[in-house]
Amino acid sequence: xxxFLALVRxxxxxxxxxxxxVIVSILVPIVLASFFGYLFGGQGGNAETSKVxxxxxxxxxxxxxxxxITQLGSDKNLDVKPSTLEAGREAxxxxxxxxxxxxxxxxxxxxxxxxxxxATKPELGVxxxxxxxxxxxxxxxxxxxxxxxxxxxxxxxxKSGREMVNExxxxxxxxxxxxxxxxxxxxxxxxxVKEFNEQQDREGASGQGELSGGLxxxxxxxxxxxxxxxxxxxxxxxxxxxxxxxQFILFMGxxxxxxxxxxxxxxxxxxxxxxxxxxxxxxxxxxVSASLIAGFLLLVLFxxxxxxxGVHIRGxxxxxxxxxxxxxxxxxxxxxxxxxxxETVEATRGYSIMATLIMVMLGGAWVxxxxxxxxxxxxxxxxxxxxxxxxxxxxxxRGLGFSSALAPIAVLLLFTLLFGLxxxxxxRWRTEG
Amino acid sequence: xxxxxxVTKSYGKLIAVASxxxxxxxxxxxxxxxxxxxxxxxxxxxxxxxxSPDSGEVLIEGRQVKSDTxxxxxxxxxxxxxxxxxxxxxxxxxxxxxxxLYSLVGAKARQAITEALSLVxxxxxxxxxxGTFSGxxxxxxxxxxxxxxxxxxxxxxxxxxxxDPQSRNAIFxxxxxxxxRGKTLIYTTHYMEEAERLCDRIVIIDHGKVIxxxxxxxxxxxLPVTNVIVIELDHTDGxxxxxxxxxxxxxxxxxxxxxxxxxxxxxxxxAPGILRWLAEEGHSYHHVSSEQPNxxxxxxxxxxxxxxxx
Numbered sequence: 001x002x003x004f005l006a007l008v009r010x011x012x013x014x015x016x017x018x019x020x021x022v023i024v025s026i027l028v029p030i031v032l033a034s035f036f037g038y039l040f041g042g043q044g045g046n047a048e049t050s051k052v053x054x055x056x057x058x059x060x061x062x063x064x065x066x067x068x069i070t071q072l073g074s075d076k077n078l079d080v081k082p083s084t085l086e087a088g089r090e091a092x093x094x095x096x097x098x099x100x101x102x103x104x105x106x107x108x109x110x111x112x113x114x115x116x117x118x119a120t121k122p123e124l125g126v127x128x129x130x131x132x133x134x135x136x137x138x139x140x141x142x143x144x145x146x147x148x149x150x151x152x153x154x155x156x157x158x159k160s161g162r163e164m165v166n167e168x169x170x171x172x173x174x175x176x177x178x179x180x181x182x183x184x185x186x187x188x189x190x191x192x193v194k195e196f197n198e199q200q201d202r203e204g205a206s207g208q209g210e211l212s213g214g215l216x217x218x219x220x221x222x223x224x225x226x227x228x229x230x231x232x233x234x235x236x237x238x239x240x241x242x243x244x245x246x247q248f249i250l251f252m253g254x255x256x257x258x259x260x261x262x263x264x265x266x267x268x269x270x271x272x273x274x275x276x277x278x279x280x281x282x283x284x285x286x287x288v289s290a291s292l293i294a295g296f297l298l299l300v301l302f303x304x305x306x307x308x309x310g311v312h313i314r315g316x317x318x319x320x321x322x323x324x325x326x327x328x329x330x331x332x333x334x335x336x337x338x339x340x341x342x343e344t345v346e347a348t349r350g351y352s353i354m355a356t357l358i359m360v361m362l363g364g365a366w367v368x369x370x371x372x373x374x375x376x377x378x379x380x381x382x383x384x385x386x387x388x389x390x391x392x393x394x395x396x397x398r399g400l401g402f403s404s405a406l407a408p409i410a411v412l413l414l415f416t417l418l419f420g421l422x423x424x425x426x427x428r429w430r431t432e433g
Numbered sequence: 434x435x436x437x438x439x440v441t442k443s444y445g446k447l448i449a450v451a452s453x454x455x456x457x458x459x460x461x462x463x464x465x466x467x468x469x470x471x472x473x474x475x476x477x478x479x480x481x482x483x484x485s486p487d488s489g490e491v492l493i494e495g496r497q498v499k500s501d502t503x504x505x506x507x508x509x510x511x512x513x514x515x516x517x518x519x520x521x522x523x524x525x526x527x528x529x530x531x532x533x534l535y536s537l538v539g540a541k542a543r544q545a546i547t548e549a550l551s552l553v554x555x556x557x558x559x560x561x562x563x564g565t566f567s568g569x570x571x572x573x574x575x576x577x578x579x580x581x582x583x584x585x586x587x588x589x590x591x592x593x594x595x596x597d598p599q600s601r602n603a604i605f606x607x608x609x610x611x612x613x614r615g616k617t618l619i620y621t622t623h624y625m626e627e628a629e630r631l632c633d634r635i636v637i638i639d640h641g642k643v644i645x646x647x648x649x650x651x652x653x654x655x656l657p658v659t660n661v662i663v664i665e666l667d668h669t670d671g672x673x674x675x676x677x678x679x680x681x682x683x684x685x686x687x688x689x690x691x692x693x694x695x696x697x698x699x700x701x702x703x704a705p706g707i708l709r710w711l712a713e714e715g716h717s718y719h720h721v722s723s724e725q726p727n728x729x730x731x732x733x734x735x736x737x738x739x740x741x742x743x
Contacts (some may be wrong), residue, residue: 006533010519017521267515271578274481274511275534276502 003277004285011289033244033301036366037237037309038228038295051076052135053082055091055100062108064154071146072101080144092127098135099352100127111151112160134371156193157200165193175194229314235397237309242392243365245301246327246385250292250356253331256290257338260343264428279429283336287420290332291325298324302396315395319405323391326412330384333419340427359385363391384415435586436456436616440479440489449475450641452489455634457586458612462608462618464632466625466728472641474514475623477590480619481511493586507535510584512576514621515589520564524555525573526580527563535582542581549577554605569600576607586617593627605630627729637732644735652731658684658696661730662704664711665692665720682706693718696726 015347016022056072058065073080083091088100102125124143128136142318155161169190172183191239272282295340302320305311336406360366362376363385380386391408394400435457444448450472457463465473478484480491482498488496493505518527525546532542550556552571563571576592589608593601608631612618622628628635629649637645637652645652653659666672666688674686677695682703685696697703700723711718 002536004533004539010522010530013526014519015522267513267517267575268519269533270478270481270483270513270515271511271517272534273483273501274506274509275531276504276506277534278501304669 003275004281006290007277007281007285008292011286012292015289015293025248025297026304029241029244029248029297029301033237033241033305034309035240036244037235037240037305040236040240051079051081052099052132053081053097054139055081055088055312057083057085057088057100057102059085059102059105060107062106063158064108064111064150065103067150067154068103068146071150072142075142075146077138088428089127092129095129095131098129099131099139101125101139102127108154110152110158111147112155112164115151115155121124144195157197162194162197165190165197169194229399232314232399235306235309235311238311238396239368239389239393241301241305241309241311242389242396243360245298246363246365246388246392247356247360249297249328249331250334250360250385252294252297253290253335254337254338254349254352254356256286256332258334258338258345258349260286261342261348264339273429279427280424283424283427287329287332289334290335292327293322294328294331298328304392311396313396314399316400316402316405317395319400319402319409320392320395321413322402322405322409323388323395326409326416327384327388327391329416330419332390333416333423334384336423336427337419340423340425342427359383362386364389384412387411434461434494435480435490435619436492437476437480438490438492440476440486440491441647442475442479442484442486443503446671448641450479450638453638453641453643454489455636455643455646457617457619457634459585459617460615461634462612462620462632464628464635465619465638466623466628466635466732468623468736469636469668471638473623473638474590475641476638477511477588477619480586481588482506499595507582508585509578510587511676512579512587512589512592514594516571517578518528518563518571519571521562523560523562524550524566527574528578531578532581532716537582545581545583549580550719552580552610553577553601567600569596569603572600572604573598573607576604579609584616586619587611589618589620591621591623593622593624593732596649625732628728635728635736637728639732639736649728653726653729656726656731656734658698658726660697660700660703661726662695662697662700662707663692663722663724664707664718667717667719676714677707677710680706680710 034256047110054072056069058069069080069082072078081097083097083100085102088097088102091097092100104122107122107124110120114121124137124147126143127142128139155164169187172178172186172190175183178186302311302313338348338352342352362369362372362380362383364380365385369380369386372380387408391412394404394408398404437453437455439452439454441451441453442481453472454478455463465476467473479486482491482501482503484645493508496505498505502621508551519530522530528546528549529542532538534547537545546559548558550559554577555570555574555577558566560572566574570594572592576589593604596604605627608618608620612631618631620628620631632649634646634648635652636643645655647655669688669691673689673691674688674693674695677686682696682697682699684698685694687694695703695707697707704721704723708721
């Protein structure tokens with residue numbers, strides 16, 4: 001036991017003696033987590049998001065197209081500016097605008113006819129930046145609503161609509177083939193619309209009423225963030241500190257592996273191997289010290305997030321500690337596996353950084369996993385970081401109980417076992433002569 | 434005490450050591466002499482239990498080291514060729530750590546550390562970080578770290594590599610003190626003067642094989658010459674040293690950069706005849722001296738190659 005404790009104590013001493021490295025290990029994830037936390041909602045999820053820049057090219061110049069532009073401009077999510085076709089295309093190509101909407105000539109007339117008669121629908125051109133697919137979906141949704149409102153408003157109460165009602169009334173009167181019952185019904189309908197319009201005009205002229213706004217969305221949404229409890233706002237820093245903590249602790253684990261690989265080529269390794277120490281003790285002590293350092297870093301990061309950004313452990317504190325401990329052990333085992341599988345330091349560093357980044361990315365530490373394709377989301381269940389993220393999210397802002405931490409803890413411990421076994425089986429103990 | 438019996442170790446097709454055998458008794462210093470890559474470090478690693486031999490055996494007091502935790506390892510102290518210290522820890526913290534690896538703690542550890550630091554003359558720097566030490570000081574601390582558990586056998590793998598003459602001398606004095614305490618030292622080097630100064634027996638290794646194993650005197654007896662006459666010629670144009678082999682006293686003759694080196698068995702009988710022959714042949718000279726052959730000459734004689742060129 002004395003040698004084991006000495007090995008662990010020595011590793012901890014070496015880590016904490018290097019104050020610059022300790023500060024960097026803490027400071028870098030804090031800076032990045034603070035940045036990502038701010039981007040993804042910050043405290044209370046009320047951080048102001050930037051508007052989507054959209055250009056509109058109006059080739060129609062009708063009341064409908066002007067109404068459409070007004071509707072789009074009133075949306076809080078869009079920053080709408082007029083443009084020409086060439087300038088709009090260039091701006092999208094350069095990434096200065098997410099989309100450019102082209103309203104073609106006669107759009108107003110054609111859209112009005114299409115609304116009532118099912119005539120050929122006019123096309124609205126949408127030039128878009130393919131790197132902004134997510135925003136494109138939002139722009140198209142807002143555009144649909146705005147078109148419906150602008151076109152229906154004009155067709156029910158505008159000049160174009162009145163002309164169309166008069167035209168239709170005349171057609172009904174002159175139609176010899178239409179059955180008398182139908183003619184009467186249509187005459188009553190169109191006559192009613194005409195009379196309604198005239199009444200609107202009179203009220204508008206005397207200032208007694210407002211003109212109708214045409215069709216509008218027949219519902220409203222009431223949004224409620226489901227967090228750990230009522231009146232508990234979502235704190236984006238909880239996720240970002242978990243994500244960045246996981247990323248940098250994995251890198252720390254990687255460093256442990258690389259250091260072990262380098263140690264194996266040094267006189268120190270010969271001296272350790274010459275002492276009456278078992279292999280399990282040599283690797284086990286390294287795993288324990290790396291786990292302690294990883295746990296320490298996680299706790300410091302969340303401590304900072306608690307004090308500065310108000311990140312609370314809303315769920316089970318024991319579950320939080322369990323997830324931290326299991327992830328720390330997994331990290332240490334991952335480091336040992338890197339050392340066991342590595343050939344040269346340089347090559348190992350390269351492929352293990354790649355493996356770490358993939359684990360971090362697929363684990364949802366950078367961006368939430370819901371934006372991944374379905375098949376990829378299914379695949380992430382074999383990524384240990386995904387479980388660590390789920391566990392930390394669950395114990396922090398989701399406010400889940402200890403039972404919800406059991407699955408992440410169990411899976412992380414299984415990964416620890418797997419990586420540890422690979423490390424012990426594949427570690428090359430040979431010292432070159 | 435220590436017996437290496439027919440030990441062979443290969444890495445794939447490369448035979449690092451081939452059937453190496455020698456023994457070392459209490460208080461003896463055995464020098465493993467050979468060029469870089471000869472197999473010295475592999476031999477030391479096999480003795481320390483870092484490697485398992487493909488065949489043969491290493492016996493410590495008649496017992497093989499059978500596992501990583503075999504208590505027989507307590508009898509061995511290893512001073513690796515590469516520095517085996519933590520630069521970011523103080524000398525005392527380093528020694529505390531290495532003592533704990535042998536379960537030495539408390540008063541016993543403190544006493545062992547004090548004695549080791551005193552032996553290598555670093556008591557006054559015990560609290561300083563090793564990273565601030567000179568190369569020579571690190572080498573001395575590297576030696577001290579191997580002494581803490583008071584091993585009977587000390588394996589020293591080129592312990593003076595890269596140190597200044599003063600530090601080298603200090604290390605030699607430390608080793609001589611250990612030898613006086615009855616420790617068995619196995620000392621690998623490719624510096625012949627180190628082997629000549631320290632070792633009771635010298636095992637010469639080349640290409641993984643033992644090519645000689647004897648005392649310094651015994652090795653000298655293997656030489657065809659016991660003395661070398663060194664003559665600095667005024668002119669060397671047309672001089673053919675092989676002509677001198679016709680003289681009965683001359684065993685070898687070589688010319689290089691104006692210096693003629695002639696090997697003889699008997700300096701008193703050989704020198705007059707050689708100088709007379711030079712005068713008769715019209716070769717003038719301006720300086721004459723004599724040399725004792727050294728291990729370099731032995732290695733050259735045994736392998737046909739210079740120790741440093743190998």
